[in-house]
Amino acid sequence: MESVQVVADLGRVLELVRQLEMHMDACSSSSYSVEIGRRRSLLAQIIALTDRSIGMVRSAASGVAHFTHTPAAMLSGTPSPLSDVSDQPFRTNPKKRKTTARWTCQVRVSAAGGADEVPVDDGHSWRKYGQKDILGAKHPRSYYRCTHRNSQGCSATKQVQRRDDDTSVFDVVYHGEHTCRPSAGAGAAPAAKRPHAQTILQSLSTGLTVNTETNILTTAAAAAAAPLTPENRSPAVQSVSPSLASPVASDSYGLAPSPCPVTAGYRDWPYAVELQEVVSALATGPAEPEPAIDSDFMRYYFEFDPTFGMDQASFFP
């Protein structure tokens, strides 16, 4: 079974990245710098991407969707508690609380922005349908559904809520999967110009290597399969400002939206491209000074599932 081999290879990738992480720990134990923290963050993103990719491969193999896995679960084949694969795509009772698969990201916006500043465009169009004050939270939670819900039956929704502890960060929780087609001019590349997901995945799984002399990760095969051209960037990545070419800005924009089976059409396994960007950022070396955050600059990064059996602090020092 091909997917089994892909999962095994990605598991090996995880092992290698963890070895690199340990090596970095050994080299940097006596001092901490922003650059080290940044590299650790990039490593965390690679780990999370690989983790998620394995889940997606499994999803494609089993015909179901589940996006959150603990690393242990990933290796053992056991979904995490949040992976409710028995859920229907959308509710049958209009008022019934739905429990579709969900995934989370955090969005940092300008601290100078207004209190009601709406988080970054994530490549999809959303329509707000509700807002609630949440018990114990200082800021209300906003509810959005895909604009194409009625016209195309797209069931994707998201919830956006400003964090209490850091008001420049929004928690964005996505529910369901976009089944709509991207509108013209939305930044999506024509499907015909994008490499097939399985081609990328296979290349990635065999091409990600660690140079033990330089501690640099390289993805030659992935780069060959999916060079970062405007044609094959995912819509989300494409919408990022040019400054995102820097290591700082490559903080995995758009990793959470649009998870999908690897056989999907325009949403062809977007993580391959983004993982490559992260790896490229890691290999770039010392970062340029972090630019001042302005209203056009946001950072996306993972919020680890609390059921993960890993130490989140070790990823975001």
Place this chain on the structure above:
DNA sequence: AGGATTTGACCATC
């Protein structure tokens, strides 16, 4: 005028 947002009400779940 049509689409998007706001907001109080309704309902399911805990």
Place this chain on the structure above:
DNA sequence: GATGGTCAAATCCT
């Protein structure tokens, strides 16, 4: 009964 998710009428915006 409390809470959170959704509905839908009213309102706002372009």
